[in-house]
Amino acid sequence: MAEVEETIKRIQSQKGVQGIIIVNAEGIPIKSTLDNSSTVQYAGNVHQLLMKARGMVRDIDPQNDLTFLRVRSKKNEIMIAPDKDYFLIVVQNPTE
Amino acid sequence: MSNTTVKQKRTALKVAKSSKTLNVSSGVFRVSQSITKTINPSISGKSFSSASDSKVLDKSLAQTPKHTVQVFDEHGQDVTPHPLYNPDPGVLQPKPGKIFPAHDKSWTTMTDFPSVAFQTTNASFTGPFTKSFFGSVSASRTSQTTESVTDETKELLVKPDLSSSLSDAQARREEVKEQVREDIMDRVVDSYLTETETIWLLDIPAVSVSEDSGDAEAVKERNNAYTELCKNRHGNDKYVERSMQTFNDAPKTKEVQSDSITMVDKAVMSTTWDMYDSFCNKGDVSENTVVSAEGNKATVPDSSSMSHLLNPSGPDQSMSVFSTTSTVSGSSAHLEKMTCVLPVEEEPDLELILQSDKFKQDLAVMERVVLANIFQPKLAAYRQLPVIEDPDCVQTQIEEESWTEQSKNSLSPFLEHLWVFKCELTKGRNVSSMTWNKKNPDLLAVGYGQLDFKDQKPGLVCCWSLKNPTWPDRIFHCESGVTALDFSACNANQLSVGLYDGTIAIYNVQTTEQTPIIDSSDCANMHACPVWQLRWVDHDTGLAGEDKGEMLISVSGDGRISKWIHYKGLECVDLMKLKSPNMIVNNQRWNPKILSLAPGLCFDFHPNDSKIYLAGTEEGHIHKCSYSYNEQFLETYKAHTGPVYKVTWSPFCPDVFLSCSSDWTIYLWRQDLSKPVLGFTSGQKVVFDIMWSPHCATVFGAVREGKVEIWDLRVSSLDPMIVSASSPGVNPTALLFTPETDCVLVGDSEGQVTVYKLKNLPAGDSTQVEALEDVIRTTLSSQHTLGKTDRNA
Numbered sequence: 001m002a003e004v005e006e007t008i009k010r011i012q013s014q015k016g017v018q019g020i021i022i023v024n025a026e027g028i029p030i031k032s033t034l035d036n037s038s039t040v041q042y043a044g045n046v047h048q049l050l051m052k053a054r055g056m057v058r059d060i061d062p063q064n065d066l067t068f069l070r071v072r073s074k075k076n077e078i079m080i081a082p083d084k085d086y087f088l089i090v091v092q093n094p095t096e
Numbered sequence: 097m098s099n100t101t102v103k104q105k106r107t108a109l110k111v112a113k114s115s116k117t118l119n120v121s122s123g124v125f126r127v128s129q130s131i132t133k134t135i136n137p138s139i140s141g142k143s144f145s146s147a148s149d150s151k152v153l154d155k156s157l158a159q160t161p162k163h164t165v166q167v168f169d170e171h172g173q174d175v176t177p178h179p180l181y182n183p184d185p186g187v188l189q190p191k192p193g194k195i196f197p198a199h200d201k202s203w204t205t206m207t208d209f210p211s212v213a214f215q216t217t218n219a220s221f222t223g224p225f226t227k228s229f230f231g232s233v234s235a236s237r238t239s240q241t242t243e244s245v246t247d248e249t250k251e252l253l254v255k256p257d258l259s260s261s262l263s264d265a266q267a268r269r270e271e272v273k274e275q276v277r278e279d280i281m282d283r284v285v286d287s288y289l290t291e292t293e294t295i296w297l298l299d300i301p302a303v304s305v306s307e308d309s310g311d312a313e314a315v316k317e318r319n320n321a322y323t324e325l326c327k328n329r330h331g332n333d334k335y336v337e338r339s340m341q342t343f344n345d346a347p348k349t350k351e352v353q354s355d356s357i358t359m360v361d362k363a364v365m366s367t368t369w370d371m372y373d374s375f376c377n378k379g380d381v382s383e384n385t386v387v388s389a390e391g392n393k394a395t396v397p398d399s400s401s402m403s404h405l406l407n408p409s410g411p412d413q414s415m416s417v418f419s420t421t422s423t424v425s426g427s428s429a430h431l432e433k434m435t436c437v438l439p440v441e442e443e444p445d446l447e448l449i450l451q452s453d454k455f456k457q458d459l460a461v462m463e464r465v466v467l468a469n470i471f472q473p474k475l476a477a478y479r480q481l482p483v484i485e486d487p488d489c490v491q492t493q494i495e496e497e498s499w500t501e502q503s504k505n506s507l508s509p510f511l512e513h514l515w516v517f518k519c520e521l522t523k524g525r526n527v528s529s530m531t532w533n534k535k536n537p538d539l540l541a542v543g544y545g546q547l548d549f550k551d552q553k554p555g556l557v558c559c560w561s562l563k564n565p566t567w568p569d570r571i572f573h574c575e576s577g578v579t580a581l582d583f584s585a586c587n588a589n590q591l592s593v594g595l596y597d598g599t600i601a602i603y604n605v606q607t608t609e610q611t612p613i614i615d616s617s618d619c620a621n622m623h624a625c626p627v628w629q630l631r632w633v634d635h636d637t638g639l640a641g642e643d644k645g646e647m648l649i650s651v652s653g654d655g656r657i658s659k660w661i662h663y664k665g666l667e668c669v670d671l672m673k674l675k676s677p678n679m680i681v682n683n684q685r686w687n688p689k690i691l692s693l694a695p696g697l698c699f700d701f702h703p704n705d706s707k708i709y710l711a712g713t714e715e716g717h718i719h720k721c722s723y724s725y726n727e728q729f730l731e732t733y734k735a736h737t738g739p740v741y742k743v744t745w746s747p748f749c750p751d752v753f754l755s756c757s758s759d760w761t762i763y764l765w766r767q768d769l770s771k772p773v774l775g776f777t778s779g780q781k782v783v784f785d786i787m788w789s790p791h792c793a794t795v796f797g798a799v800r801e802g803k804v805e806i807w808d809l810r811v812s813s814l815d816p817m818i819v820s821a822s823s824p825g826v827n828p829t830a831l832l833f834t835p836e837t838d839c840v841l842v843g844d845s846e847g848q849v850t851v852y853k854l855k856n857l858p859a860g861d862s863t864q865v866e867a868l869e870d871v872i873r874t875t876l877s878s879q880h881t882l883g884k885t886d887r888n889a
Binding site for chain 2: 001003004007008010011014015016017022024030031055058059060062063068070077079081083085086088090092094095
């Protein structure tokens with residue numbers, strides 16, 4: 001448990017990381033280092049994208065499953081690690 | 097005729113002439129009062145008896161004996177079907193009592209009626225129904241005309257009770273009968289049971305006739321005649337078309353109101369994976385539906401969450417619950433819960449997630465991804481991939497320009513600093529040894545421990561991954577300083593660690609457990625002095641018996657080179673005792689019986705012949721020994737004046753090896769010559785570590801106090817090709833080349849492991865073995881005493 005907290009802190013302290021959000025299965029953010037409004041926005045939008053992405057992967061091959069999703073934009077990169085019970089979002093701007 | 101809302105209390109008796117019974121209730125009441133005397137005026141006030149009143153009216157008006165619902169067949173027999181409902185005469189009594197206050201009057205005539213009625217209607221009625229009728233009639237209806245009474249009884253259906261009406265009626269009738277004919281009681285009476293005639297309710301004659309029957313011919317003839325008739329009909333004068341107009345009955349509007357049909361939209365999205373999941377979890381569906389039914393909660397999510405909690409075994413099972421509930425719930429709900437299994441409460445949510453293993457893995461992956469973003473150019477350079485600029489970033493271009501400028505400007509070789517492995521834990525520790533994993537070239541094990549006997553503190557072994565330079569993947573704390581490390585080649589997850597107190601431990605790096613698999617502290621023969629070098633050596637070639645396979649060999653400060661066997665604990669067998677050669681003290685031979693062992697500092701097995709190995713001692717001697725002969729050395733090379741810290745065979749030239757020592761020198765030897773071929777020295781600094789480059793035969797690296805040197809014998813044998821000074825106060829203490837790329841790792845006394853890339857090295861197609869041999873040859877031929885000169889410098 002402490003190990004997990006430490007890892008989260010380490011990620012947070014890496015260069016360019018803007019925030020970490022942990023969202024539960026319902027799409028409700030349960031832990032976040034960003035402010036509330038951004039968190040809710042990210043959580044809601046990522047949830048939908050994740051479902052689409054997962055649906056797409058599994059439609060093509062039902063035995064496959066989504067393990068990681070990265071969205072690179074002009075200003076930053078959103079990295080999503082999905083799972084059945086939760087998903088983990090990290091927003092980073094690596095060029096900072 | 098106007099309509100009245102007559103209560104539907106009649107049976108199917110109402111075959112025809114039903115309109116006659118529908119009367120204006122007010123009219124009926126008035127008429128009834130005027131016509132009949134026995135009918136209670138109170139009847140008129142009740143709609144309950146409106147039907148019966150109508151009958152009375154009918155009877156009085158029509159004055160016909162039979163006006164309704166009497167069906168006669170062709171023989172004049174009354175075959176009116178009887179109602180199936182028989183009002184109970186016994187129950188009738190109290191009710192008529194309420195409604196008909198003149199009940200007594202009606203009863204007085206009761207006895208008369210049954211007999212009379214019975215006789216008159218016997219022809220038409222048979223069976224027990226009539227008896228019950230009379231019973232009911234007598235109780236509820238009084239009229240002067242017997243026929244009307246019987247008719248009315250048929251139509252009267254207001255009494256709800258049906259209990260044992262028959263028996264009561266029969267009893268009454270029989271009582272009445274016996275009163276009449278007492279005299280004939282003793283007579284034997286014959287009773288005849290006859291079957292009633294068959295009552296046809298519906299008779300549809302068949303339209304087809306069997307061919308075998310007698311009528312078949314006649315039928316066929318008739319059919320033929322008919323078909324001919326039809327043919328002739330067209331254009332025949334006998335048949336004239338004529339139209340008829342039928343009367344149109346007055347239309348009647350009837351409204352019916354029904355319950356509104358509630359429409360519910362249901363939709364299911366069927367996707368390939370949904371079908372696949374349902375198919376896979378077919379067997380679990382029944383189990384889960386039972387569970388979810390037991391959950392019995394109002395909302396669908398909760399029921400599925402119950403099933404999840406009760407069936408924690410398979411993640412797929414939760415999906416199957418959703419596939420069953422999804423057909424129940426609407427499509428939107430299905431979409432929401434598609435990928436989710438919901439715990440019941442919020443709080444355990446966070447805890448459960450944070451403690452799950454999957455989350456830890458995901459976090460680790462995420463950390464690596466984040467770091468990959470940051471270190472991407474460095475890692476690309478490491479892996480000899482083209483470094484591509486990030487198109488979105490503008491700032492780093494400035495950095496990169498300055499960076500590439502340096503490299504462009506200087507065409508000379510240099511070490512390009514890539515990154516540093518360091519973290520909080522390793523601060524202040526001295527890097528004593530580094531080794532690559534044999535199987536995973538990205539995994540590096542670094543041992544931290546003081547090399548001096550002072551400042552001893554608990555050691556540390558960190559397994560770093562190239563993918564995460566900020567935090568080691570594995571951390572093992574050791575009791576004393578770590579002095580030697582080696583990964584096993586057979587079992588790539590086993591890391592042997594040699595400690596300052598002489599213990600050898602083998603760790604399994606697949607787990608994060610802090611305890612080693614095995615420890616040599618129980619062994620009786622364990623080393624008493626620091627283990628300076630460890631190596632897993634594969635003795636596949638040549639040796640028979642138990643010596644096949646990989647073995648751990650160590651050299652320690654107590655002068656022994658031992659072989660360790662992992663068999664119910666570590667056991668060691670001495671391969672060699674490093675005896676110090678005879679010392680001449682005061683012109684007297686030291687007593688050879690008192691053997692003093694020189695502390696061994698390093699050893700190296702021949703890359704091709706695993707039986708031969710070199711060992712360096714603290715006295716400065718290098719011994720060539722054989723694995724199978726542990727009494728004497730094969731040869732001794734004496735040149736160094738200080739402890740030999742490292743001896744290493746050249747990976748390309750089978751006869752050449754290097755040695756370094758604290759006497760500021762590095763010697764290049766050829767194994768058949770007892771004197772070194774070349775000596776390298778630059779400055780008066782202790783050389784801690786040397787290593788041949790795995791790519792080029794003429795390149796090797798050396799680590800001195802305060803400097804990192806890369807020598808290339810093609811370029812010069814007097815000066816190192818690259819000298820990289822480290823920051824003041826920090827001494828590089830360990831050197832490691834990367835087996836696959838052209839990078840070099842340098843560990844220093846501050847606990848940092850820096851990764852450098854060798855840039856602008858003179859290119860060569862092959863491994864330059866010939867070049868090395870050339871160098872050696874020329875050196876040998878030209879100067880024999882080079883080693884001596886270097887030593888003195």
